[in-house]
Structure formats: C-alpha cells, structure tokens
Amino acid sequence: MGGDQGPATVVAGISRSAKKNPDVAFILHGPRDELERLVAKRRNLAGRCEIRDATDVVHMEDKPSHVMRHGTETSMWSALESVRNGEATVCVSCGNTGALMVLSMVRLKKLPGVNRPAIAVLWPSRNPHGFNVMLDVGADIRADAQDLLQYALMGASYARNGLALERPRIGLLNVGTEEHKGRAELKAAHDLIAANAEKARFDFVGFVEGGDIPGNRCDVIVTDGFTGNIALKTGEGTASLIGDLLKEAFEYTPLSRIAALLALTSLRRLKKRIDPRRVNGGVFLGLNGTVVKSHGAADATGVSAAVKLAFQLAQSGFSEKIAARLAAATSQLEDMKNEKDVAE
Amino acid sequence: MGGDQGPATVVAGISRSAKKNPDVAFILHGPRDELERLVAKRRNLAGRCEIRDATDVVHMEDKPSHVMRHGTETSMWSALESVRNGEATVCVSCGNTGALMVLSMVRLKKLPGVNRPAIAVLWPSRNPHGFNVMLDVGADIRADAQDLLQYALMGASYARNGLALERPRIGLLNVGTEEHKGRAELKAAHDLIAANAEKARFDFVGFVEGGDIPGNRCDVIVTDGFTGNIALKTGEGTASLIGDLLKEAFEYTPLSRIAALLALTSLRRLKKRIDPRRVNGGVFLGLNGTVVKSHGAADATGVSAAVKLAFQLAQSGFSEKIAARLAAATSQLEDMKNEKDVAE
Numbered sequence: 001m002g003g004d005q006g007p008a009t010v011v012a013g014i015s016r017s018a019k020k021n022p023d024v025a026f027i028l029h030g031p032r033d034e035l036e037r038l039v040a041k042r043r044n045l046a047g048r049c050e051i052r053d054a055t056d057v058v059h060m061e062d063k064p065s066h067v068m069r070h071g072t073e074t075s076m077w078s079a080l081e082s083v084r085n086g087e088a089t090v091c092v093s094c095g096n097t098g099a100l101m102v103l104s105m106v107r108l109k110k111l112p113g114v115n116r117p118a119i120a121v122l123w124p125s126r127n128p129h130g131f132n133v134m135l136d137v138g139a140d141i142r143a144d145a146q147d148l149l150q151y152a153l154m155g156a157s158y159a160r161n162g163l164a165l166e167r168p169r170i171g172l173l174n175v176g177t178e179e180h181k182g183r184a185e186l187k188a189a190h191d192l193i194a195a196n197a198e199k200a201r202f203d204f205v206g207f208v209e210g211g212d213i214p215g216n217r218c219d220v221i222v223t224d225g226f227t228g229n230i231a232l233k234t235g236e237g238t239a240s241l242i243g244d245l246l247k248e249a250f251e252y253t254p255l256s257r258i259a260a261l262l263a264l265t266s267l268r269r270l271k272k273r274i275d276p277r278r279v280n281g282g283v284f285l286g287l288n289g290t291v292v293k294s295h296g297a298a299d300a301t302g303v304s305a306a307v308k309l310a311f312q313l314a315q316s317g318f319s320e321k322i323a324a325r326l327a328a329a330t331s332q333l334e335d336m337k338n339e340k341d342v343a344e
Numbered sequence: 345m346g347g348d349q350g351p352a353t354v355v356a357g358i359s360r361s362a363k364k365n366p367d368v369a370f371i372l373h374g375p376r377d378e379l380e381r382l383v384a385k386r387r388n389l390a391g392r393c394e395i396r397d398a399t400d401v402v403h404m405e406d407k408p409s410h411v412m413r414h415g416t417e418t419s420m421w422s423a424l425e426s427v428r429n430g431e432a433t434v435c436v437s438c439g440n441t442g443a444l445m446v447l448s449m450v451r452l453k454k455l456p457g458v459n460r461p462a463i464a465v466l467w468p469s470r471n472p473h474g475f476n477v478m479l480d481v482g483a484d485i486r487a488d489a490q491d492l493l494q495y496a497l498m499g500a501s502y503a504r505n506g507l508a509l510e511r512p513r514i515g516l517l518n519v520g521t522e523e524h525k526g527r528a529e530l531k532a533a534h535d536l537i538a539a540n541a542e543k544a545r546f547d548f549v550g551f552v553e554g555g556d557i558p559g560n561r562c563d564v565i566v567t568d569g570f571t572g573n574i575a576l577k578t579g580e581g582t583a584s585l586i587g588d589l590l591k592e593a594f595e596y597t598p599l600s601r602i603a604a605l606l607a608l609t610s611l612r613r614l615k616k617r618i619d620p621r622r623v624n625g626g627v628f629l630g631l632n633g634t635v636v637k638s639h640g641a642a643d644a645t646g647v648s649a650a651v652k653l654a655f656q657l658a659q660s661g662f663s664e665k666i667a668a669r670l671a672a673a674t675s676q677l678e679d680m681k682n683e684k685d686v687a688e
Contacts, residue, residue: 183485210579215585244470
C-alpha cells in the first residue's frame with residue numbers, strides 16, 4: 001500500500017507475473033474492499049490471490065521507530081507477518097525502505113551470527129551475465145571488518161543462487177587497489193575475506209574501485225551501506241542524465257530525428273539492457289526469511305521484475321543456504337580464536 | 345614526465361593551449377634534451393616555453409612517502425618549486441595523485457586555518473552552466489565536521505571564480521535528505537555550514553543524495569574524500585559502460601549503422617557534452633598556490649583542458665580569495681567559541 005504508485009500498480013504488476021509464471025501465487029495485504037475491487041478486474045488472478053485485511057499504511061516519510069511502535073495494523077507489518085508464520089515464502093514491498101528494514105529485523109530476526117543485515121542490488125555491468133551484485137546499499141550506514149566479511153559471504157551466496165555463478169569473484173570497494181590504501185577497517189576486512197575465500201568457494205580479487213562496480217573485474221562488490229547507497233544513486237543519476245541528453249541530441253535536427261527513427265530498435269535494446277526496472281529489487285540479506293524491496297516509484301514492469309527475483313530466490317532455498325554458510329564461517333572464526341587462545 | 349602518455353602528449357597539449365590563448369606561457373620540467381627536442385617540433389611554442397632540467401620522475405606506483413624523502417630531483421618537485429618561488433602562477437601535472445598531493449602540502453604548505461586540503465572536480469550535470477563542483481574526491485580519506493565546513497567555503501569560492509556563479513548553492517552529500525539521517529559528523533557539519541552560509545554568500549540546500557551529483561539541486565557537492573572518490577569513479581564507469589553499449593547498439597544491424605551515420609553530429613555533440621577530457625583537472629584547494637591535477641591518462645585535448653582551467657583560476661586570483669574567505673570563517677568560529685566561553 002505504501003508505494004508511490006499505490007496498490008493499482010502493484011496489482012497490475014503481479015498480474016503480469018501471474019501470466020508469465022504458472023507456479024507463483026500471492027497474498028495481498030491492505031484494505032480488503034479496495035484490493036478485492038482491484039483483483040476482480042484481473043481475470044488471471046482469480047484463485048491465485050488471497051487478501052489479508054490491513055487498514056493502516058506505512059508512509060514514505062514515517063520514521064522507522066514510529067512504525068515499529070505503532071505499525072501493527074499496517075500492510076507492511078501484515079506482509080512480514082505472513083513470512084514469519086510461514087504462509088508466504090518471500091515478502092515484496094514498494095514501501096519505505098528504512099521502515100521495511102527495521103520491521104524485518106524486529107519481526108523476522110537476524111540469522112544466528114549476523115551483526116548487520118545488508119541490502120543487495122543487481123547492477124548493469126560488463127560481465128558476461130550482464131550484472132554485478134553490490135551490498136550493502138543502505139541497510140546500515142556503517143560496517144566494521146567483521147560485517148564486511150559477512151557481506152562477502154552473503155553476497156557470494158546471492159551470486160551463486162541469483163546469478164547461477166558457481167564461483168563468484170568478490171571485490172572490496174576502496175579508493176585504490178593498492179593494499180596500503182584506504183581506511184583501517186578495510187585493511188582488516190581485506191585479510192578476513194581473503195582467509196575465508198577457499199572455504200566459502202569464492203575468488204577474492206582484493207580491493208576494487210568505483211569504476212569496477214559496472215565493470216568485469218568481479219561479480220560481487222562489498223562495501224558499507226553509506227558508500228554503497230551513494231554509489232548506487234550516483235550511477236542511477238548519471239545513467240538518467242545521459243539518457244535525457246541522448247534524447248535531446250536526437251531531437252536537435254531533422255536529420256537526427258530521422259536517425260532516431262532508424263535506430264529505434266537498437267536504442268530500445270540498449271534501454272532494456274540498462275533499464276533499472278528490469279533489475280528492480282534490493283534483497284535484504286541476513287534475516288530469517290527473504291524480503292525484496294522494490295523501488296518506491298516502480299511501475300507494473302518494475303513490480304513484476306521484483307516478483308520474479310523473489311520467486312527465483314525462494315525456489316533456490318537461498319535463505320537456508322546463507323544461514324548454513326554463515327554458521328560455518330562463524331564456527332571457523334571461533335576455532336581460530338580458540339586456537340589463538342590456546343597458543344597464547 | 346610521470347603521466348601515462350609521457351611528455352610528448354603534454355607538449356602536444358600545451359601547444360594546443362598556446363594556439364588558443366596568446367596570454368599563456370609555460371615552464372616545462374624534465375630532462376632538458378628530451379623536452380627541447382619535443383618543444384622544437386612545435387613552432388608555436390617558440391619563445392613561450394622555458395625548460396627546467398629535472399632528471400628523475402615520480403612513477404604512478406611510487407608511494408607518496410618515498411617521493412617526499414627521495415624526490416628532490418623529480419620533475420614533479422621542480423614544478424611545485426616553481427610555484428613556490430613565484431616563477432609559475434599555477435602547477436599542472438598528469439602524474440601520481442597521492443604524491444602530488446603530499447608534495448604540494450609539504451612544499452606549498454596549507455593555507456592558515458586549513459586542516460585538510462581537498463581535490464575538487466567539475467562534473468557534467470543538469471545545471472544551466474553544464475557542471476557541478478564536487479569536493480573532496482580523494483585528497484584525504486576522512487573528514488570531520490570542521491573539514492566539511494572548509495570544503496563548503498573553498499567549493500563556494502571555486503564555483504564563484506571557476507564557474508562565475510555569484511551565489512553558489514551548496515549541498516552536503518548524505519544517504520537521505522531528511523535531517524535525522526546519516527552519520528553524526530554529517531549532522532554537525534550540516535549545522536556548521538548552515539551557520540556560515542549568509543556571511544560566505546552561498547545558499548545551503550542541506551543534505552543531497554548521490555543522484556544530485558549530476559543534478560540541478562545544487563552547484564557544489566561537499567563530501568569526504570573516500571565517498572567522493574568512489575562516487576567520481578562510479579559515475580565515470582557508468583558513463584563509459586553506457587557509451588560502449590551505445591556504440592554496440594548502433595553496430596547491431598545495417599539499419600542502425602545508417603542511423604549512426606545520420607546522427608553523427610548529434611552524437612558528437614552529446615559526447616562533447618559529457619566528455620571527461622573537456623573538464624579534465626582536479627583542483628587542489630587549501631594550499632598557498634594552485635595545483636591542477638590532470639587525468640593520468642589524459643591525451644593532448646585533456647592536457648589542454650587542464651591548462652585552460654589552470655589559466656582561468658590563476659587569472660581570477662582565486663587562491664588569494666579562498667585564503668581571505670577561510671580567514672574570515674576561522675575568526676568567526678573563534679568569536680563563536682569565545683562568546684560561548686563567556687556565556688558559560
């Protein structure tokens with residue numbers, strides 16, 4: 001209910017998904033009357049869509065702490081509840097990111113051993129499969145070395161299950177690729193991640209730079225949520241500026257207008273390749289249950305892309321795989337600590 | 345001497361500048377024989393180019409600390425020396441950024457009251473004048489609230505003298521525009537910058553996000569050097585990826601190849617608008633003297649753009665203006681502190 005486009009767009013989106021995927025079913029959360037009216041208009045949703053009445057809505061400007069205390073009647077709360085009690089396999093929301101993160105942490109709880117959950121996004125890149133994974137892009141504004149290691153482990157699992165990469169290449173975002181550069185916690189994280197690469201079946205390429213986020217040096221970019229959020233929005237803003245300038249350029253002369261007509265298919269292909277709606281959906285990692293956060297402004301195509309991603313992750317059983325991976329790394333760290341204690 | 349393309353490219357670049365601007369003259373630093381041979385090939389440099397013999401070179405992989413101790417015979421050292429002793433008005437270098445920053449700080453010294461100097465770049469944007477200023481993009485990997493205030497003051501001066509903006513709009517980079525978001529030092533910087541806006545003749549628009557870096561909400565984006573460096577390289581990488589995909593799209597079918605021919609002028613216009621070579625040059629702010637850092641991989645066009653920027657800044661007497669502005673802000677801060685002490 002809390003997305004910028006309202007529930008009609010969400011219903012239009014899930015209707016698209018339902019057409020494409022016969023195995024997906026939905027539980028919608030919000031005012032029953034309104035949702036029943038919207039669903040009734042889409043014949044292909046008949047029998048595939050339950051509704052849970054929720055009268056309240058989390059608004060974009062609501063503070064997460066306020067939602068936590070007073071949000072029990074909201075559609076967001078109800079949606080997470082359905083994952084918590086096992087009715088739904090995964091939650092998709094277009095709402096307030098901060099509130100969704102805090103509610104997810106409180107209601108679904110963090111996986112054992114996870115200190116800070118993370119939000120991972122897919123990023124158009126020069127990789128053969130077309131995308132890189134970046135995390136964290138804004139679940140938390142800080143991360144220590146131990147958190148960055150967990151992001152690497154969770155990101156590797158995501159790349160394996162979401163992008164089907166057997167042995168993902170992990171990079172740690174820094175201001176230079178030389179090992180002497182950057183903040184102290186990054187140097188510590190560098191060594192921790194390197195030590196875990198073999199056991200967790202990923203390749204660690206070391207430090208990477210901003211230019212590698214859309215590049216082909218690695219598949220997963222690990223960073224703190226402050227830096228990741230700035231990078232994500234800078235990339236989106238740059239792409240959007242270039243797109244608009246391109247449009248302007250093609251409208252400049254009669255000749256260029258003809259060119260635009262001739263190149264229409266090629267330009268559409270390019271647009272599709274870098275269209276953020278096609279990779280719509282940040283995934284919350286490190287929780288007991290999967291939550292996919294769609295863009296607040298997502299249209300029906302965007303909602304449908306988020307549902308597709310949610311379905312893939314749910315089917316791969318990826319939440320359980322991350323839990324197992326983190327448990328292994330945690331016990332390894334404990335062993336290392338104990339050995340050190342014994343040695344001392 | 346230490347740029348990726350070697351001295352021939354630098355000489356080709358200053359030759360372009362010399363053609364366009366009859367008021368510019370050069371002092372070149374490096375091995376005399378080699379430079380004399382290169383300069384002799386360019387007739388328009390005759391009589392406008394002195395040479396200072398410097399036998400050693402700072403390489404891209406040299407650590408700044410090593411250059412500081414053993415670099416007295418390098419061309420970089422010699423170039424900064426000519427600014428220090430007043431022979432040159434401004435220094436332009438394509439070399440190792442870290443070494444150039446450290447040498448600049450040690451040889452030119454920081455302006456009174458400056459804690460951390462900053463590197464400022466111009467960024468293609470939706471602004472009517474086509475560019476935003478962003479700083480710091482990598483002089484230092486951290487910045488406290490006081491440093492961020494100084495970046496705001498220096499960035500405002502740069503926008504006034506480099507972009508001719510009477511009353512620049514300053515934004516502070518954060519992960520959200522709400523005042524309760526972000527790190528503690530950002531909240532403190534927010535209040536400090538707001539308190540100085542009126543006296544320093546700029547408008548403070550408050551927190552801005554990554555998407556505003558190429559946007560039109562502000563003219564100057566203030567951030568720490570770690571975040572700024574990541575954002576800069578993410579933006580460059582994204583633009584470069586889109587450019588390559590665009591090229592691919594136009595080569596895809598015979599029809600799109602014809603379209604590319606028809607749209608050639610329009611596409612060139614676009615390319616020129618976002619060409620990083622046109623705005624080549626990070627400016628070191630906060631020192632006794634102006635230093636312009638060109639891209640290491642700059643070609644002749646890039647070198648010439650950096651020289652143009654250096655000339656503009658030197659002519660506006662902008663180094664002196666920044667010094668005056670910072671002195672005023674520092675004395676204001678002292679006054680505030682004293683008033684507070686008296687009140688307590």
